[in-house]
Amino acid sequence: MNLATEQRIALISVHGDPAIEIGKEEAGGQNVYVRHVGEALAELGWQVDMFTRKVDVEQEDIVWHSPNCRTIRLKAGNVDFVPRDNLFEHLPEFVDNFLKFQQDNETIYSLIHTNYWLSSWVGMQLRQKQGSHIVHTYHSLGAVKYNTVKTVPLVASTRLITEKQILETAQRIVATSPQEQEHMRTLVSTKGYIDVIPCGTDIERFGCVDRKTARNELGINSETKLVLYVGRFDQRKGIETLVRAVGQSKLFGREDFKLMICGGSRPGHSDGDECERIKKIVAELGMTQMTEFPGRISQEDLPFYYGAADVCVVPSHYEPFGLVAIEAMASFTPVVASDVGGLQFTVVNEETGLLAPPQDVPAFANAIDRILLDAQWGEELGQAARKRVENKFSWDGVAMQLGELYKKLSPQSVKQPMVVNS
Ligand code: UDP
Secondary structure (H helix, E strand, O other): OOOHHHEEEEEOOOOOOOOOOOOOOOHHHHHHHHHHHHHHHHHHEEEEEEEEEEEOOOOOOEEEEEEEEHHHHHHHHOOOOOOHHHHHHHHHHHHHHHHHHHHHOOOOOOEEEEHHHHHHHHHHHHHHHHHHHEEEEEOOOOOOOOOOOOOOOOOHHHHHHHHHHHHHHOEEEEOHHHHHHHHHHHHHOOOEEEOOOOOOOOOOOOOOOHHHHHHHHOOOOOOOOOEEEEEOOOOOHHHHHHHHHHOOOOOOOOOOOEEEEEEEOOOOOHHHHHHHHHHHHHOOOOOOOOOOEEEEOOOOOOHHHHHHEEEEEEOOOOOOOOOOHOOOOOOOEEEEEEEOOHHHHOOOEOOOEEEEEOOHHHHHHHHHHHOOOOOHHHHHHHHHHHHHHHHOEEHHHHHHHHHHHHHHHHOOOOOOOOOOOO
């Protein structure tokens, strides 16, 4: 076996396509994670194939990111967008097409890193059929999520069972924060092997634009106090809390006070509905003038937004990690975040930003004001935030840790898989 073959890995992300635009419905942190982990592993000499589900006939079947790293799109159900809660029934076809791809390309992936519970189910099938070693990252835990939503989807019990099985049987689980690990142990199972390896961010991209340049580019003057949100439109992201908190701020009513809510939404989809709901609240509170909705911002343009902001707010009801927080921190911008999950790990309260209880409007208003009303302190928090990201959350560092983990697991020879004729 040559080095390239030995260091080959399949990343599976059924619903989170690493090659598509980020920031729209269902495209968020997982897509960014898989893409960056894949690219950084390829830089380290790994041959990386990232498998996802094709959702549009216009999409290429294979997208090359670098000579050693590509996204491969497999058919599973109709080639159309399907909300993740309805994807389970299409997974057997995903498995069949994965096996077929292996056969057509005369290869077998002995090491597979799966992302989100749907992919973990695929991984468990591949483990059964061909003995692949499985590493899994949850990205979200059903046991936590279902505690924070009013209506539980039909697929909930299947998800909870699958999440327990993968924890107990995978070669390794990657928790992205100690808080996530704790939840796995208390809410899912005491069995199984967990390593904590955080998510990362591009520390060269985020932090490359100084405030003056960023503000010039966005047409924001130097006196403006700018509060920023970046992320998907989803009720659990807590945008309502942020809007109401800004409405209660001591600065409310000042002409140079601005709120920017960045993220894509599509009319007729759930994110479009949430966007409309938020816009209505903004109007009711008399905030239309001061609030901008610039839509989905590309990763290339985001450094300007983070760089221009005085504070970035992550008001999620729950967040297993929360990439936006470390992107803002890498951009020297302090963060006000909900005191939950991975945000308790990334944001150090009173040092790199402030934590507030989720959905607590007055607490968020107070935290935002403390930073906006003390520019010097805001600057210090931003400097400390950048340092923390450099030390702990670069993609290169994360990929290095994952690479070490994969090597430690050193897959044994695998079985010949059963291939379904199509
Ligand atoms: N994002 C983006 N453009 C937008 C909104 C979001 O590129 O307009 C990206 C953002 O930079 C981050 C990801 O989407 O990398 C969101 O990840 P996070 O972990 O914060 O939340 P998730 O979407 O996974 O719940």
